[in-house]
Amino acid sequence: MQTVLDLALGGISLGGIYALAAFALSMALATTHVLNVAHGNFLVLGAALATLLLNILKLGAAATLAAIVACFAVAGLLFERVFVRPLLGKTPEQILIGSILITFGFGLSSEALLGYYWARWVDPQPSFSITFPWARLDLGGVTLSGTRLFILVMAAGLIAAFHLFLTRSRLGKAIRAMAQNYEAAVILGMNPRQISTIVYLLGIVATAISGVLLILAAPLDPYEGTRFTLVALTVIIMGGVGNLPGALLGGVVLGVAEVVTSFYAGGVWGPVVYLVVFFIVLLIRPQGLLGSRAG
Amino acid sequence: MTPSGAFRVAAAAGTAGLVLACLLLPLAGTRDLITAVFFTFLFLVLALNFDILGGFMGYMNLGQGVYFGLAAYLAALLLNTGWLDRLGRADIPLAIAVAAAATALAAFGFAYPLFRLSGAYFAMATFGVVLLIRSLILNFPGVTGGSYGVYVSPRHYLGLYPAYYLGLALLCASAALNLGIARSKLGLAFNAVRESEPTASAIGIDLFRAKRLALVLGAVPSALGGGIFGLQAGYIDVDAAMGVDKTLLPVIMALLGGSGLVAGPLVGGAIMRAIDIVLKNYLHLTFPALAIYGLILMGIGLLMPQGVLNFLRQRRGSAQPA
Numbered sequence A: 001m002q003t004v005l006d007l008a009l010g011g012i013s014l015g016g017i018y019a020l021a022a023f024a025l026s027m028a029l030a031t032t033h034v035l036n037v038a039h040g041n042f043l044v045l046g047a048a049l050a051t052l053l054l055n056i057l058k059l060g061a062a063a064t065l066a067a068i069v070a071c072f073a074v075a076g077l078l079f080e081r082v083f084v085r086p087l088l089g090k091t092p093e094q095i096l097i098g099s100i101l102i103t104f105g106f107g108l109s110s111e112a113l114l115g116y117y118w119a120r121w122v123d124p125q126p127s128f129s130i131t132f133p134w135a136r137l138d139l140g141g142v143t144l145s146g147t148r149l150f151i152l153v154m155a156a157g158l159i160a161a162f163h164l165f166l167t168r169s170r171l172g173k174a175i176r177a178m179a180q181n182y183e184a185a186v187i188l189g190m191n192p193r194q195i196s197t198i199v200y201l202l203g204i205v206a207t208a209i210s211g212v213l214l215i216l217a218a219p220l221d222p223y224e225g226t227r228f229t230l231v232a233l234t235v236i237i238m239g240g241v242g243n244l245p246g247a248l249l250g251g252v253v254l255g256v257a258e259v260v261t262s263f264y265a266g267g268v269w270g271p272v273v274y275l276v277v278f279f280i281v282l283l284i285r286p287q288g289l290l291g292s293r294a295g
Numbered sequence B: 001m002t003p004s005g006a007f008r009v010a011a012a013a014g015t016a017g018l019v020l021a022c023l024l025l026p027l028a029g030t031r032d033l034i035t036a037v038f039f040t041f042l043f044l045v046l047a048l049n050f051d052i053l054g055g056f057m058g059y060m061n062l063g064q065g066v067y068f069g070l071a072a073y074l075a076a077l078l079l080n081t082g083w084l085d086r087l088g089r090a091d092i093p094l095a096i097a098v099a100a101a102a103t104a105l106a107a108f109g110f111a112y113p114l115f116r117l118s119g120a121y122f123a124m125a126t127f128g129v130v131l132l133i134r135s136l137i138l139n140f141p142g143v144t145g146g147s148y149g150v151y152v153s154p155r156h157y158l159g160l161y162p163a164y165y166l167g168l169a170l171l172c173a174s175a176a177l178n179l180g181i182a183r184s185k186l187g188l189a190f191n192a193v194r195e196s197e198p199t200a201s202a203i204g205i206d207l208f209r210a211k212r213l214a215l216v217l218g219a220v221p222s223a224l225g226g227g228i229f230g231l232q233a234g235y236i237d238v239d240a241a242m243g244v245d246k247t248l249l250p251v252i253m254a255l256l257g258g259s260g261l262v263a264g265p266l267v268g269g270a271i272m273r274a275i276d277i278v279l280k281n282y283l284h285l286t287f288p289a290l291a292i293y294g295l296i297l298m299g300i301g302l303l304m305p306q307g308v309l310n311f312l313r314q315r316r317g318s319a320q321p322a
Helices: A002-032 A039-056 A061-087 A092-122 A146-168 A170-180 A182-187 A192-217 A222-239 A244-265 A267-284 B003-028 B031-054 B064-081 B085-114 B119-139 B160-182 B185-195 B197-202 B207-233 B238-242 B244-257 B264-283 B289-303 B308-319
Strands: none
Touching: A002 A039, A002 A146, A002 A170, A002 A192, A002 A222, A002 A244, A039 A061, A039 A092, A039 A192, A039 A222, A061 A092, A061 A192, A061 B289, A092 A222, A092 B119, A092 B244, A092 B289, A146 A170, A146 A192, A146 A244, A170 A182, A170 A192, A182 A192, A222 A244, A222 A267, A222 B119, A244 A267, A267 B085, A267 B119, B003 B031, B003 B160, B031 B064, B031 B160, B031 B207, B031 B244, B031 B264, B064 B085, B064 B119, B064 B207, B064 B238, B064 B244, B085 B119, B085 B207, B119 B238, B160 B185, B160 B207, B185 B197, B185 B207, B197 B207, B207 B238, B238 B244, B244 B264, B244 B289, B244 B308, B264 B289, B264 B308
């Protein structure tokens, strides 16, 4: 019972993080058609900044969170302006080659520099993790991990906030309109550049925060960025581009699969299982992206 | 003689001169230089192979190194079993051939999930193949040596000189393969798929079969190169056999030179190898090489996504309109 509960909570909270990161990627993909291959690197960068501020500079939790939001808002703005904006409105083939070259190059460089200088200046064995003193909750006979519960609540809260923003606000509706039909949205007077800016700003901040949530539960090393881009892509392929409930379901399936696999087959197999799920989904449920020229 | 005819003669003469220089290099070069040129051959093979799918067909394969690495492992592991010992001198060629055949079969199989996707999704999925194969090798240490890698028994080492000439032959064969595809109906079919899949399908091209064929054709020379590499090195691990350099450098080389042109991967490859050799052997930079590869990728994407050769051709075209 205790094992089942731990696995369920661990899997669902991890799934919430995956869903958040995946949804941020899918929103940007649906509106700009630029696939940001460096998406997972922002998750790792968020984790690195949190480790630096909390563990090494000993800032408080609130100050750390504020600094992370501010830093990644600026990073999102710059990233969009420098790397995404030049691609907007080009032909699908130009967008494809450009987005892979530019964002993959960015991810590779940022990862190499982060790993190299972290090892040199901070810790020769780079590993990002933060601890949050949350006791286990006693539910009469069984206990729940307070940290995992906190992760779950935070991820669920952020996803709910995203949902409200997209369905209730004017800007959110414009984003959804643009995701649904780019040309029609432009004809109706929506500004693709403004929307691209907002989507990257929000998406990168959300991704950095999902990185912070991730290292509350398990440490991360600098070279895992691409893995998370692929995890996010797997979730998108399972749930559909720009589909929030789909991302939620896909994230939870992957999270639970990873936690259960790690528990029964050993920790080395946990980070592999999403790849197996990815290829199986492609073989049996390809309609999600079949023939899609987007990106 | 037309200008383009003169250009062709010059290019053919230059190529013949280069091949001759490569043939004679082992007579004069140091061991380090011969090794560096041998690696250059292998990287150029990978870049040319990448371009069969990436350039002719427009499907960007970020996992070209998988076929190289898989064959390197298979050839080394097969020789280490000792099953081929009774064949005498034929064991090494047979091991490499079997490894390449098995790798081609793997590529054939990967075509099924991969070509459900297109565009950037396809590219990311091919990188997923790299991560999957890496994880499988690392997680079955009983078979593959895991993170300790595999040692080839000294009986099965491939000397540097035979490996060098095999690499050169493989490079010439790969260039001939690309040239042959570019000038055949097959190449036209591949280009048709790149330009418009609905149109290609409408004129009777079986899209999936064409894509699968391009993937397998590009995997075989890479696999042969991987087999040669593993037996020459005498030791392989996942980073040596299918590290980020083996998977990404071919992409950078082909796109830098000019994807879709037979000479593109060769020109881009020569530029990248020159940068690499200078960075590593002369400047001794205390700076991660991957960061530099990343910067080059970003630079190509932002400044000349069409590659050096197309860039020069367009400049020439705009300077002297024909």
